[in-house]
Amino acid sequence: MLLEAQEVSKSFRGRRGSADVVAVDAASMSVAPGRFVAVVGESGSGKSTLARMLLGLIPVTGGTVLLDGEDIASMRGERLAHFRRSVQAVLQDPAGSLNPRKRVRQAIAEVVRLHRIASGPAAVREKVVEALELVGLSPGEQFLDRFPGELSGGQRQRVLIARAIVVGPRIIVADEAVSALDASVKAGVLRTMRDLTERLGVGYVFITHDLPVVKKVADEVIVMKSGRIVESGPKTAIFSEPRQEYTRTLLAAAPVLEPAR
Ligand SMILES: Nc1ncnc2c1ncn2[C@@H]1O[C@H](COP(=O)(O)OP(=O)(O)OP(=O)(O)O)[C@@H](O)[C@H]1O
Ligand SMILES: [Mg+2]
16 A cells, blocks of 8 residues: 655645745655655645645645555545545644543544444444553553543543554554653654554654654655755665755754663
8 A cells, every 4th residue: 555645736825915825846755554754844844734635634736645546536435435544644632633522432432433443332442442552551441431631641642543543544644743742751652653563564654843753763754845845765864864955954953862761
């Protein structure tokens, strides 16, 4: 399976006669299961817009997003349902991804039912518990009846990952998914995400402004600037021999990695 963007562009209509904003300009990239692809770049460089196009949340204004060679814009019915299961989003928690009035059990169970992963209360509950334990919320039963407000930031982020993982995705698009967490909690959530690449073969498009995180977990790095992909390649190459001045500046601005404890 391969999720690809081929020369995708997105422009937003300018307000009251001002020029259109070209948020993403002919960007091409791909991600396969088991690969950890990090997307970095300064604020406003188009990272989130690219992510939303990869997820099919907003239409492209140019180019194509393809899953296994098939244009996602032309998918309907079972093909579209397959795409929606295969490619899941994990967004930043403070953006309100979890309804504060829904218990963990309900938040995850509704996607299980929506995607017809299981039916019947016992089978659904089993799926929910299994997903919670996969993301390190163990024993899962202890978390079922909690509201988001009764969880720590790291636990909430894990619930969001569990909700994505429960439908059996091959690729997860994560936009600033750990940015709000403090260092040690972040490291734990990242380990869990990385672990899912190895255990379940999940691939990631991982958007972050956090270069130490990239250095730790990525296989490949994509650098964006003003809507364009200005550099991409294996992490080791990007970090050891950045070709673009912009990448060098970005890397120089990153704090030094904490030594592993
Ligand atoms: N719905 C929209 N309408 C108009 N302009 C938009 C819209 N969404 C994004 N933009 C613009 O597109 C550009 C890229 O935004 P985007 O959110 O993709 O950046 P980003 O790289 O994710 O930034 P950050 O690191 O701050 O999250 C910005 O100039 C932004 O103002
Ligand atoms: Mg963003």
